[in-house]
Amino acid sequence: MRLLTFLLFITISFCSCKCRKDSKEAETAAEYAGAEYIAPAQAVIRLTPEQISRQLKQALQFELGWTDDDGRFHDLIIEQYGVPLGGIDFISANKRDPIPKVQTLLLIRRIAYDVAAAVVWREAKPDTNGPLLFQHCDLTTDHPILPEEREDQNADIEMLQAQEDRWLAQLEDFYWRLYGRPPRAAELDLLRSTAIDIMQREQWPPTVWVLVLYALLSSQEFWTV
Amino acid sequence: MSKFKKKPPCSRRTLLLGAAELLAWAQLSHKLPLTSLMHVPLAQAATNGRKFLHIFLRGGWDAHLACDPVIGTKLSSSVYNAAYQNLGTFAVSGKPSLIGGWGLEPAKQAFAAVPTAFINGIFTEVTAHELAQNYMFSGVLSLSRSREYPALTALMGLASGSFPAHVVLGGPIPLGGSKMTNPPLQAQNGAGLAEMLRGPFNQYVKSSSFDPVHSLIKQLDEIHREGQNQSAQNAMAGWQSASSQLDQLYATGVGKKLALDQTIKDRYGVTEDWSPKSLMPSAFLTLASGLSPFVTVSIDGFDTHSNHLTQHVPLLRLFASQLAILVNDLLNTADPQHPSSSLMDNTTILISSEFVRSPSFNAALGTDHWPSASAIVMGKGVLDNRVIGRTDNQAQAQGWLNGQATARTPETQITPEMLVASLLDTMGFAELANSISGGRIHELFT
Numbered sequence: 187m188r189l190l191t192f193l194l195f196i197t198i199s200f201c202s203c204k205c206r207k208d209s210k211e212a213e214t215a216a217e218y219a220g221a222e223y224i225a226p227a228q229a230v231i232r233l234t235p236e237q238i239s240r241q242l243k244q245a246l247q248f249e250l251g252w253t254d255d256d257g258r259f260h261d262l263i264i265e266q267y268g269v270p271l272g273g274i275d276f277i278s279a280n281k282r283d284p285i286p287k288v289q290t291l292l293l294i295r296r297i298a299y300d301v302a303a304a305v306v307w308r309e310a311k312p313d314t315n316g317p318l319l320f321q322h323c324d325l326t327t328d329h330p331i332l333p334e335e336r337e338d339q340n341a342d343i344e345m346l347q348a349q350e351d352r353w354l355a356q357l358e359d360f361y362w363r364l365y366g367r368p369p370r371a372a373e374l375d376l377l378r379s380t381a382i383d384i385m386q387r388e389q390w391p392p393t394v395w396v397l398v399l400y401a402l403l404s405s406q407e408f409w410t411v
Numbered sequence: 412m413s414k415f416k417k418k419p420p421c422s423r424r425t426l427l428l429g430a431a432e433l434l435a436w437a438q439l440s441h442k443l444p445l446t447s448l449m450h451v452p453l454a455q456a457a458t459n460g461r462k463f464l465h466i467f468l469r470g471g472w473d474a475h476l477a478c479d480p481v482i483g484t485k486l487s488s489s490v491y492n493a494a495y496q497n498l499g500t501f502a503v504s505g506k507p508s509l510i511g512g513w514g515l516e517p518a519k520q521a522f523a524a525v526p527t528a529f530i531n532g533i534f535t536e537v538t539a540h541e542l543a544q545n546y547m548f549s550g551v552l553s554l555s556r557s558r559e560y561p562a563l564t565a566l567m568g569l570a571s572g573s574f575p576a577h578v579v580l581g582g583p584i585p586l587g588g589s590k591m592t593n594p595p596l597q598a599q600n601g602a603g604l605a606e607m608l609r610g611p612f613n614q615y616v617k618s619s620s621f622d623p624v625h626s627l628i629k630q631l632d633e634i635h636r637e638g639q640n641q642s643a644q645n646a647m648a649g650w651q652s653a654s655s656q657l658d659q660l661y662a663t664g665v666g667k668k669l670a671l672d673q674t675i676k677d678r679y680g681v682t683e684d685w686s687p688k689s690l691m692p693s694a695f696l697t698l699a700s701g702l703s704p705f706v707t708v709s710i711d712g713f714d715t716h717s718n719h720l721t722q723h724v725p726l727l728r729l730f731a732s733q734l735a736i737l738v739n740d741l742l743n744t745a746d747p748q749h750p751s752s753s754l755m756d757n758t759t760i761l762i763s764s765e766f767v768r769s770p771s772f773n774a775a776l777g778t779d780h781w782p783s784a785s786a787i788v789m790g791k792g793v794l795d796n797r798v799i800g801r802t803d804n805q806a807q808a809q810g811w812l813n814g815q816a817t818a819r820t821p822e823t824q825i826t827p828e829m830l831v832a833s834l835l836d837t838m839g840f841a842e843l844a845n846s847i848s849g850g851r852i853h854e855l856f857t
Contacts (some may be wrong), residue, residue, distance in 0.1 A: 266685065286647070286649045288657065289597060292596075292660070295611050295657070296606055296607060299611030380626075380627045383623045384620055388617065393615070396616070398624075402631075
């Protein structure tokens with residue numbers, strides 16, 4: 187009888203705890219429901235090199251690495267940058283680096299740029315299947331309207347606006363691919379004005395896309411969860 | 412009753428708390444600098460242009476093939492495998508004390524060219540790789556796998572207040588609390604370090620075009636941060652501070668100085684940029700570029716439990732030949748900080764491993780772990796032509812007293828603590844040295 191009572195007590199306690207936990211989660215979710223942006227509930231942690239590699243493959247259909255003569259793929263993010271990224275410690279996993287360091291960001295910038303350049307290059311010279319990612323705009327021509335184009339009396343503003351709209355649609359597509367959300371208005375403004383600045387310097391839309399993608403891939407949001 | 416009404420000068424609770432705190436500080440004062448490093452005064456000692464290169468041969472090197480050869484009465488000892496008798500030794504020109512094993516023979520010119528001392532019979536009881544490595548790197552023996560103490564280069568980087576604190580090439584080294592406060596730049600090979608520091612720039616995009624992009628990245632991160640809660644912001648505070656240091660590093664252009672060009676690759680025999688052979692030339696480039704005065708190179712592969720001689724000898728000779736080239740390069744390169752002197756004039760080199768290998772072979776013709784260590788120090792501040800410490804005919808570490816081998820006791824034994832403390836001392840970090848050990852290896856440094 188005592189044993190039965192004890193077991194009953196344990197079971198009730200467990201159910202009670204679980205229910206309380208569930209209701210807490212529901213409360214938190216309800217709290218955030220309808221908010222424009224869902225903030226991480228606790229803190230953020232960096233993704234491991236394996237996760238980043240997988241994420242790049244899913245989002246951009248791209249793998250940073252090379253295939254050897256035996257057909258084995260060597261993932262650069264894991265094999266070459268793994269330890270300095272702090273994600274892998276071959277000696278013991280429990281020593282994983284808890285904080286981002288200068289070298290972490292140096293590597294993030296390198297990887298982000300290499301991936302951005304390689305992806306845009308691949309898309310600019312598509313194979314028979316056409317571009318994989320640039321489905322919303324023409325990579326080689328579309329760009330935000332430049333101030334000098336807007337001031338040009340002979341410019342076809344309607345056509346330029348259509349180009350800009352397509353460019354912004356493509357940008358939004360990248361936001362969904364990389365961050366799983368649409369861009370905020372402030373982000374769109376920043377990206378648009380920076381793209382115009384780069385376009386004025388480089389005069390070639392694919393370079394603008396390389397640098398925009400580089401910025402998106404370098405941001406904290408892509409490397410953390 | 413009246414005595415209870417009178418307010419005591421100090422309550423019992425306050426007194427107890429104060430005493431406990433005092434006790435805690437008294438007990439922990441010598442450990443805190445090593446673990447949390449809270450009390451090491453930053454920029455404690457100016458480095459005065461001194462540089463330190465620690466070459467760590469990971470896995471446990473065979474000192475019998477290096478600085479503790481099987482000579483003299485050891486030749487007739489049954490403890491040593493007979494194969495050692497057939498391997499040659501070498502003498503260093505003009506330095507009669509220095510007799511080296513066949514594995515280091517390619518480096519004999521380097522030993523002749525710069526002040527060199529061998530240290531043998533360093534007593535280390537720990538023969539598990541990770542624990543022994545931590546011990547040799549830090550000079551602090553900890554049997555806990557969850558607690559590590561910073562390597563001596565990490566301590567030097569921290570105490571000097573330099574940025575980056577230090578550079579690590581090859582496998583990871585123990586960083587302890589410095590991982591959080593003064594982390595190194597670490598790469599698995601030379602190309603990795605150069606690539607990391609080269610930044611995103613290339614010839615197809617104007618470098619000025621990156622300015623608005625880097626500003627954009629910071630602004631996007633700021634917007635992201637505004638949407639985070641406080642704990643998330645705290646967790647990513649390191650990201651923010653690290654981000655602010657990137658521009659400074661890119662501006663130095665140091666990435667280009669670290670690139671392994673064909674000339675240097677040919678000189679060091681590097682065939683692939685990503686290979687471990689790139690570690691030694693990268694160590695030279697790191698010192699020459701001025702990226703950091705404190706460099707650790709960790710070379711793997713010395714844990715030869717099978718076919719020992721056929722694996723270990725070529726590995727050691729390859730290292731020795733690269734060491735000779737490195738020393739030659741350091742001798743022939745002006746120190747950017749002191750153009751009237753060479754880099755070698757201002758550099759101290761330590762070559763060590765976690766322990767040495769057993770003198771006899773196992774069934775797989777390999778060697779196992781042995782509770783003794785050996786090291787070589789070269790360069791600035793080293794008393795030349797010295798062999799400190801001995802192993803006996805049974806390959807056991809002996810004590811060392813007044814320049815003579817003696818029975819090993821806790822008072823006479825040479826330990827990793829003493830080696831690390833002596834090096835910190837000679838590099839100008841006396842306070843740090845004392846926090847590791849009060850003991851020193853005498854007659855080793857000027």
